[in-house]
Amino acid sequence: MTAPTGRRERKKAATRQKIADAALRLFLERGYEAVGIRDVAAEADVAVTTLFAHFPSKEALVFGHDQDFERRLTEAVTDRAPGEPLIPALRREVQALVRHCTGDGSAPIWRLIDASQTLLDYEKSMRLRHAESLAAAIAADLGLPPATTACRTIARFVIDAYSLAREAADPEAALDEIFRMIEAAWAAARPSADPVGTTEP
Amino acid sequence: MTAPTGRRERKKAATRQKIADAALRLFLERGYEAVGIRDVAAEADVAVTTLFAHFPSKEALVFGHDQDFERRLTEAVTDRAPGEPLIPALRREVQALVRHCTGDGSAPIWRLIDASQTLLDYEKSMRLRHAESLAAAIAADLGLPPATTACRTIARFVIDAYSLAREAADPEAALDEIFRMIEAAWAAARPSADPVGTTEP
DNA sequence: TTTCAAAAGGCTAACCGTTAGTGCTACGGT
DNA sequence: ACCGTAGCACTAACGGTTAGCCTTTTGAAA
Structure with a gap:
């Protein structure tokens, strides 16, 4: 540093x-x-x-720290404790990110963003770029070829979780609900692992 | 008409x-x-x-038929055969849409779009708007209050499916894979239904 | 130390998408 | 037949963004 x-x-x-x-x-x-x-x-x-x-661009003046967001997500994958499953690690990081941007400190900035369609659009575009990085990190972590459909899909879902939770009335509850869905989706994507014992014959 | x-x-x-x-x-x-x-x-x-x-806007010159996309998705929900489950109906429609835009007729237009970051960004923003409409349609169809977290989530996932499948090397296979994940996510979101018998006590 | 190439910054002028402001004309309902 | 208004044109401008060209600073080679 x-x-x-x-x-x-x-x-x-x-x-x-x-x-x-x-x-x-x-x-x-x-x-x-x-x-x-x-x-x-x-x-x-x-x-x-x-x-x-x-x-x-003008919008980038507001999102000066977008690289942090991207880095924190990918590091949540690459730097997690050995043996820790993927999705819970992502869940923890997304929760931290949502808490951070719904906290009192960031409130004025987000009021600013939510008041401008231009900024909202820019943010969503940014998140989609982040999803690509995250997908690459996940693929690398799993030793898969990059840009696998399943990895890209899960990465998008995780970004969706962040985005939806941030807008929800009760972010914590929303995050619970969405990540339950993501866990299920992830389990369905790889019939090898055994999340709760739903292994198929 | x-x-x-x-x-x-x-x-x-x-x-x-x-x-x-x-x-x-x-x-x-x-x-x-x-x-x-x-x-x-x-x-x-x-x-x-x-x-x-x-x-x-200038971008709108290229996407003259975006309302069709939105309408077809919401109608896939509202106009489906009575008793038909939600996700397969959406799957069918998304498949049709992907086929349409990967077909030879639309190829030049999509080459145009894929060559311009501006147009790609515009398209993604559009899709997010469509996701909101779809979420509303789903909520209405299920008799739920509008903008439920689960509905918004599934709507986003469906839009993601379209977007990812369109970009995939083998769109049909990608769609299969992603919708398997969406089915699982949907099942996890509503512990009432019994898709494969994973009902909890 | 001297010298030099590149980086950082500045100024001007323009390009391009987009939007008032204004007015004219042709259409459609009364 | 009449009038309100929708459709369209023209001019000018606004605001984000970039190109061209110049000066100063700075790190390092000679």
Whole structure:
């Protein structure tokens, strides 16, 4: 984590942070649509082109930590205790993620997102990309060829679980319900394992 | 279907068709990104504002029949034979839809879509909207309050099935595999029914 | 130390999708 | 026959995004 290289990267990170902070401040003050890229650039005291050198789009200003999400999901697969079954490990991580983004700390940002169709769309697209990474991680973990249908399917279901639970009135209960379904789906996908003893002859 | 009203609507429909045709022609010729809205408008011999009066966005020019997709899915639920179980009915319809869009007739359009990230993103967003409609239809059919977690979940899974099968090397096999998982998930969601006899005490 | 290539940032000007604002014309119901 | 309005056109602009070109900083080679 501690960079072996020096000053340039620190300055770059600082600029990026300055832009992200300015953007979030303005968005929370006036709302996402009411703030223009040029406003953000001015507030951060950088040129518009500099802003776009750090963030690929206006929406990305809000989702600065999307890589964390992706990393945490794949690591939940790769770094889990040896012998621990796949789905419960994913369930734990998704639960943590949902708790994090329904917690008080993240509430203003999510109010911002839920108020803008543009941001909602962007988020869903992002999640689908994450599903691909997750599918690859699952396939690798199981020693399967990448992009197996079953792996991609389960990855999508897990992302769906996150998305639906986040929107549900009672996220914890929703997560319970959905992951019960995912467990069943996963068991049906691989007639080898024995989750509760439903092995077939 | 045959309009009870007269000339105005016919002219309107003709204009819309003219625009859609011109757009498709240009897109297939030069590629989606290489064609501007102004090009399409000129080719269709209408004003840009007229174009946007008929289509809400550039992407919508390509997905002119998205309402068909939504309608067919919900009708697969509401119009199925009395007593027919839900999931097989959905499976049949999804299979038909996948066959349709992997058939030779639709091949060029889908090559167009798969070549543009913008269009792919738009398509996924569309499907998520369709999932909401499907969830509502399922909930209504089962006499449940709308937007139940289980219904929304199954609806998402069905949409995932379509999306994944379309991209798979062997769509039919993928559909088999995924719907086996969906059946299991559905059975797990409602401990009342008895799909294979997995009733709990 | 000097030198140099690349990175980071800036400025201008434009492109492209999209949307007012305005007005004209033809159609359809009264 | 009359009038409201739907369909369409035209101009201008707005806002996100990018290309072209230039300056400064910085890391490292010479």
